[in-house]
Amino acid sequence: xxxxxxxxxxxxxxxxxxxxxxxxxxxxxxxxxxxxxxxxxxxxxxxxxxxxxxxxxxxxxxxxx
Numbered sequence: 723x724x725x726x727x728x729x730x731x732x733x734x735x736x737x738x739x740x741x742x743x744x745x746x747x748x749x750x751x752x753x754x755x756x757x758x759x760x761x762x763x764x765x766x767x768x769x770x771x772x773x774x775x776x777x778x779x780x781x782x783x784x785x786x787x
Contacts, residue, residue, distance in 0.1 A: 744773075745780045753783055 744761070747754035757780045764772035 742777075744777055745784060747780070748784060754780060757783070 747758040757776050761773055761776040761780075764770075764776060
């Protein structure tokens with residue numbers, strides 16, 4: 723009889739850096755203001771994945787300016 727055993731190995735600890743702060747919306751930029759409102763709504767709803775996605779979108783938008 724052949725048995726399939728899952729083999730596991732121990733690895734070292736994972737080291738994470740400090741979280742990056744949320745980007746600030748640029749004054750006078752309608753896109754940034756809309757993204758900031760959408761981010762606030764997502765955070766209030768507990769959708770932290772969407773908060774992260776919006777932060778990435780905001781950073782990319784600000785780099786394009």
